[in-house]
Amino acid sequence: MSEDVTYEVSEGVATLTLNRPERMNTISGPMLDELTRLLVRAGEDREARVIVLTGTGRAFCAGLDLNAAQKGEGIGSSSATFGATIDLRNTPPTVLHALDKPVIAALNGSAAGYGMDMALGCDIRVMAAEAKLAAAFVKRGILPESGGTWFLPRMLGWAKAAEIIFTGRTLSAEDCLKEGLVNEVVPADQVAARAREIALEIAANAPMAVQGAKRLMRMGMEETFDTHVQHVYLQLLPLFQSQDFREGMASFLEKRPAVFTGK
Numbered sequence: 001m002s003e004d005v006t007y008e009v010s011e012g013v014a015t016l017t018l019n020r021p022e023r024m025n026t027i028s029g030p031m032l033d034e035l036t037r038l039l040v041r042a043g044e045d046r047e048a049r050v051i052v053l054t055g056t057g058r059a060f061c062a063g064l065d066l067n068a069a070q071k072g073e074g075i076g077s078s079s080a081t082f083g084a085t086i087d088l089r090n091t092p093p094t095v096l097h098a099l100d101k102p103v104i105a106a107l108n109g110s111a112a113g114y115g116m117d118m119a120l121g122c123d124i125r126v127m128a129a130e131a132k133l134a135a136a137f138v139k140r141g142i143l144p145e146s147g148g149t150w151f152l153p154r155m156l157g158w159a160k161a162a163e164i165i166f167t168g169r170t171l172s173a174e175d176c177l178k179e180g181l182v183n184e185v186v187p188a189d190q191v192a193a194r195a196r197e198i199a200l201e202i203a204a205n206a207p208m209a210v211q212g213a214k215r216l217m218r219m220g221m222e223e224t225f226d227t228h229v230q231h232v233y234l235q236l237l238p239l240f241q242s243q244d245f246r247e248g249m250a251s252f253l254e255k256r257p258a259v260f261t262g263k
């Protein structure tokens with residue numbers, strides 16, 4: 001088992017940490033496999049209500065390991081090895097997108113290429129003030145293959161997304177905040193704490209309600225309003241029967257914090 005990604009869970013928050021700091025947390029085959037496995041684990045972990053994805057060292061993830069790829073090692077060294085090493089249906093972007101639990105990207109440092117797309121695949125982003133998002137794909141001769149072409153037009157509108165994708169531009173944290181690509185920019189040494197603070201705030205809420213809301217947000221990206229409203233009712237009705245609904249009402253009326261059990 002690779003140590004390229006670590007996993008720990010406490011107080012309802014699962015933290016997955018990309019752990020190749022000496023290589024700017026660039027992507028290796030073992031890292032992709034491990035990250036996929038751990039994202040699935042976090043999705044299934046009954047202790048985890050919220051997931052935080054972060055990196056060790058100065059980068060969040062600089063994307064493809066260009067040194068390794070140039071030497072003909074692993075991912076990206078040829079289309080044959082790419083096809084052989086990556087099953088696009090079961091990689092971090094697809095697993096991330098399918099997760100009902102909220103995912104927060106704690107961008108301790110820069111995210112480029114695949115790393116930027118992974119950050120965009122999270123629900124909320126907290127970014128270090130010195131960090132950058134680099135949409136570098138077209139500068140390297142490839143295209144965003146991990147979600148950027150899907151997320152950016154939805155997040156920014158066509159024109160802005162086209163500008164970022166076609167120029168392969170590197171955006172400062174200030175640019176990212178201005179464009180609405182990240183929720184907050186904080187000093188690097190406060191990223192983990194701030195991301196955790198948001199995670200704990202979410203984890204204190206009724207998990208079935210939070211996850212149902214995320215499912216609906218995802219469905220809403222693809223459907224008409226009328227269809228969406230039907231889906232809202234389907235998600236809502238079981239919640240009326242839940243213990244957490246009763247706890248939510250009781251805690252308000254009794255003027256105390258709610259203790260939700262996910263039942």
Ligand SMILES: CC(C)(COP(=O)(O)OP(=O)(O)OC[C@H]1O[C@@H](n2cnc3c(N)ncnc32)[C@H](O)[C@@H]1OP(=O)(O)O)[C@@H](O)C(=O)NCCC(=O)NCCSC(=O)/C=C1/CC=CC=CO1
Nearest residue numbers: 024027062063064065066067110112113114134136137140
């Ligand atoms: C924006 C950056 C990520 C960070 O910028 P900055 O903080 O100014 O740091 P630098 O001085 O530029 O870099 C520090 C050192 O790290 C080396 N480095 C950076 N990125 C990579 C990388 N991707 N591979 C190998 N090495 C890297 C850099 O050369 C410096 O080394 P030295 O100190 O020895 O000089 C910025 O670094 C940047 O833009 N990097 C390039 C990002 C990039 O092009 N990534 C690939 C994009 S394509 C992609 O990700 C595609 C896939 C495809 C499919 C599957 C899986 C993965 O990715």
